[in-house]
Amino acid sequence: MENKQHTVQLIVFQLGDKEYGVPVADVLSIEKIEHITRVPGTEKYIKGVINLRGVILPIVDLRTRFNLPEHPYSQHTRIIITKKGEKEVGLIVDTANDVIDVATSQLEPPPEVVGTESFDYIKAVAKMNQQILILIDLAKVLNIEENVEI
Amino acid sequence: MEMNQYLDLFIEESKEHLQNCNDLLLKLEQSPEDLFIVNEIFRSAHTLKGMSATMEFNDLAQLTHQMENVLDLIRNEKLAVSSQVLDVLFLAADYLEEMVESIANGGNGQLNVETVVKQLQSLDSNQPLEIGNAPETVQVGKLTYDDYEWTVLSQSKDTDYQPFEVTVQLHKDCLLKAVRVFMVFETLEKNGEIIKSHPQATALEEEQFDFEFTVTILSSNTKEEIEIELLKISEIDAVEIIAIDLSQASEEVAVAVEETSLPTKKEVEVTQQQTSSFKQQSKHGTKTIRVNIERLDILMNLFEELVIDRGRLLQISQDLDHQGLQETVEHMSRISGDLQNIILNMRMVPIDTVFNRFPKMVRQLAKDLHKSVNLEIIGAQTELDRTVIDEIGDPLVHLIRNAMDHGIEKPEERLAKGKPQQGTIILKAYHSGNHIFIEITDDGAGINKDNVCRKAIAKGIIKEEEIASMEDQEIYQLIFSSGFSTAKEISDVSGRGVGLDVVKSIIESLGGYVTIQSNEGYGSTFSIQLPLTLSIISAMLVEVENEKYAIPLSSIIETAIIKKADIMKTHNQQVIDFRGKVVPLVSLQSIFEVNDVSEEIPETLSVVIVRKGDKLAALIVSSFIGQQEIVLKSLGDYLTNVFAISGATILGDGQVALIIDCNELIK
Structure with missing residues (x-):
């Protein structure tokens, strides 16, 4: 889809020392961390639900999802509220502080092996200066069953 | 035309009017003499016709139009309300309902209405028979003709053309009268030759007339044909066509006109009276507006946010110990309490x-x-x-x-x-x-x-x-x-x-x-x-370790404190004796995997006895918080089928508490 456009706007967030991106179009808002109510009997990476202005919203911890070591939440911790289809989910990230334009020509398909992460939820990577930006595939991250065009 | 945005409104209102029609028809059946009811039905049918014509649901408009004709006869006391008439009207209402239903379900509202239209028309055409001396040829006409005009009319005697006086009654809410006049003229011109109009054509164009105007034409068509043509034009209430009797001398015509012009005036007055009585009637009904239920939900959500802030303010005012602030916050609390009741009641119908x-x-x-x-x-x-x-x-x-x-x-x-x-x-x-x-x-x-x-x-x-x-x-x-x-x-x-x-x-x-x-x-x-409502339930809030859960009151039998010594064991299942019944003991702590599941059982346990049908279970909780009205919310589309959780609610402090589904806990 991005191939047809010249640039794509991404929200950049960090987990550990890696930078990730998620398309602005999929993001509703970015919130500070607040009390999360655990929901028993769900996947480990589902931290629970929060009350976002009167709406109950499930929260996924991306660190747990990406098998990264747990990290206590700090004042920089953010919840990125995303929307995929009818499903609204919040993602806990270490920080989220940038919106950038990436030319679609800069995006490359994911390499066969990227570090130790299981890489099926990586949609593309982009080389930005010295850093590599990982564009995540929301549907895969959230385990939403649907036919995703790659 | 892009009508989609009005479609919902149209459907809602049509249903309302149809319901009104049905109710009134039933009333009419009880008291067939009450012309006021007929007027009311007429009004509903009329609005319905107008709306469906605008929305281009032609079958609907056609049927309502015929219904209206019959009702018009009744209210003008030209047709008596018999059970036969009522049956046809009920049938027509049924058809209308079916069509509106079809539109509501995404259809085009088309239905073969011919049979019922025919039945209505047969009632309609009974009219002259029932009133006997219909003013077909007895009355000469409403207009005066000068010599020239009269000559033209007279000459037509020898041809296929026949002179008619066409009186058109426009819809009272008609906005663009000149347009309708133009359409009427155009239609008439297709059917024949226009000799004269009253008021004059220029006055008509400038809309200098009430809602009725008369046109004299010469036409080779029959008056029925002309009438049908004219009724195709929207916003026309009635068309009256009178064949002009040419055997009468022009002087007589002039006299006759003098006489007949009076009743016309009266008629106008009557209709005015009718409209005013309609207005009076409409005042009696409760005034309502339509609000999308989603908006109410949003209002509710926002209000809950307000309630949370109220809680915080209350806390702050207590900490500050400022009397003025405390009083204000207390007042605000009372008002928001009232507001809550109103918002909840808004969903009630x-x-x-x-x-x-x-x-x-x-x-x-x-x-x-x-x-x-x-x-x-x-x-x-x-x-x-x-x-x-x-x-x-x-x-x-x-x-x-x-x-x-x-x-x-x-x-x-x-x-x-x-x-x-x-x-x-x-x-x-x-x-x-x-x-x-x-x-x-x-x-x-x-x-x-x-x-x-x-x-x-x-x-x-x-x-x-x-x-x-x-x-x-x-x-x-x-x-x-x-x-x-x-x-x-x-x-x-x-x-x-x-x-x-x-x-x-x-x-x-x-x-x-x-x-x-x-x-x-x-x-x-x-x-x-x-x-009473699916969105607000009474629930008991309990604590399991440091997590809060809500148990719907409808499934709670009672709460109890039991001693450790009262717990018995059968087949690896802990049970208690509750009023002579053996009730299995369920630990919420282990079911919900609340951290630090300790094997140590304290000396006393708080339990909530819940039921599913006539089966019971005792849920062990850490403590009871209290009973509260909670707003039921779903966990969203992402988290589906969470075991033993039916939803969530937002507590006064803004935190989320999960609602326990007792049905899943009892096998």
């Missing part, structure tokens, strides 16, 4: 909106079944949540049909049994606690338990040996099993194989129950119990 369609249905059914039935409605003003209202209609239809088909006996049978010939069905709604009860009582044959049992065995629903141990209520409940139908022959009224089992499942999906009481030979009562 009187059950009348469901009940009001039944009188007509019962009337029709009684006719079809050749039974005489009187429907009594009690408590139509009882209010319940809009979401429940939307769902409850179909089950009630089924139950009423069932009562009429299987309950109420045929008149002869009733007389033989010493009952009044007319059967009675009582539809009653009332509040009790947090529930609403809807009862459908008939004084019919009642339920024959043996028949039910035999049938259930034949259908393989139960086994013969089970019957002995079954209580009456259990036997009655068999009626709700799928595939059960006690009617010996399948009628199209009820007993289509589907039916009562659907009723039960809908009501249960709404969190309600159906119970049956029956006295064979004297009738039965179907009683539906429903929660």
Whole structure:
């Protein structure tokens, strides 16, 4: 889809020392961390639900999802509220502080092996200066069953 | 034309007007002399016609138009209200309903209305016969003609052309009168030659007339043909065409006109009076606006945010110990409490909106079944949540049909049994606690338990040996099993194989129950119990370690403190003796995997006894917080099928508490 456009706007967030991106179009808002109510009997990476202005919203911890070591939440911790289809989910990230334009020509398909992460939820990577930006595939991250065009 | 944005409004309003028509037709049946009712029906039909014409639902417009014609005759006392007339009107209303329903379901509202239109037209054309000396040729006309005009008219005698006076009555709400005039002229010109108009053409163009104007034309077509052509133009109320009798001398015409012009004026006055009486009438109705239910939900969500902030303010004011601040916050709390009640009540709708369609249905059914039935409605003003209202209609239809088909006996049978010939069905709604009860009582044959049992065995629903141990209520409940139908022959009224089992499942999906009481030979009562609202429930808040959960009060029997010594063990399952019953003990801590599951059992345990049907379970909690009205919210589309959690709610401090689904905890 991005191939047809010249640039794509991404929200950049960090987990550990890696930078990730998620398309602005999929993001509703970015919130500070607040009390999360655990929901028993769900996947480990589902931290629970929060009350976002009167709406109950499930929260996924991306660190747990990406098998990264747990990290206590700090004042920089953010919840990125995303929307995929009818499903609204919040993602806990270490920080989220940038919106950038990436030319679609800069995006490359994911390499066969990227570090130790299981890489099926990586949609593309982009080389930005010295850093590599990982564009995540929301549907895969959230385990939403649907036919995703790659 | 892009009409989609108006479609919802159109459907809603059409339904309202149709309902109004139906109600009034029923009233008219009771008091056929009451012209006020006729006027009211006319008004509804008229609005409906206008709306459907605008929306380009032509069949709908055509039918309402014919209906309107008949109603017009009635209100002008040219047609008496007979049962034949009413039947046709009811039939027309049925058709209209069907069409509106079709539009609501995404259809185009097209329906073959010819038969009913013909019936209406036949009533319509009866008019001259009934009033005898119709002013066909007796009256010469409304206009005066000068010599020239008269000559032209006279000359037509020798040709195929015939002179007509066409009087067109425009819709009272017509905005662009000049446009309609133009359309009328254009249509007339197609049909013949325009000789004269009153008021003059220029005045007509400048809209210098009330709602009526007269045109004299020469046409080779018959007056019916012209009338049909003209009625195709929208916003025209009525067309009156009079053939001009040319045998009369022009002087006489002039005199006649003097005389006839007076009644025309009177007519206008009459219509004005009518409009003013309509206005008075409309003032009596309650004023309402339509609000999308989603907006109400948003309002509710925002309000909850406000409540949370109120809690925080309350805390801060206490910490600051400032009297002025405290008083203000207290006042705010009271106001927001009132506000909460209002917002909650906004979702409440009187059950009348469901009940009001039944009188007509019962009337029709009684006719079809050749039974005489009187429907009594009690408590139509009882209010319940809009979401429940939307769902409850179909089950009630089924139950009423069932009562009429299987309950109420045929008149002869009733007389033989010493009952009044007319059967009675009582539809009653009332509040009790947090529930609403809807009862459908008939004084019919009642339920024959043996028949039910035999049938259930034949259908393989139960086994013969089970019957002995079954209580009456259990036997009655068999009626709700799928595939059960006690009617010996399948009628199209009820007993289509589907039916009562659907009723039960809908009501249960709404969190309600159906119970049956029956006295064979004297009738039965179907009683539906429903929660008042699906969005707000009473719940007990409990703590499990440091997590808060809500348990719906409807499934709680009681709370208790038990001693460790009272716990017994059977087959690896801990149980307690609760009022002589053995109740399994369920640890919420281990089921919900709350951290630090300790094997150590404290000396005393707080338990909540919950039930599912008649099975019980005792849930161990750390502490009770208290009872509270909570707003039920879903966990969203992402988290589905969470075990033993039916939803979530937001507590006063803004945190989320999960709602426990006791049904899943009890096997």
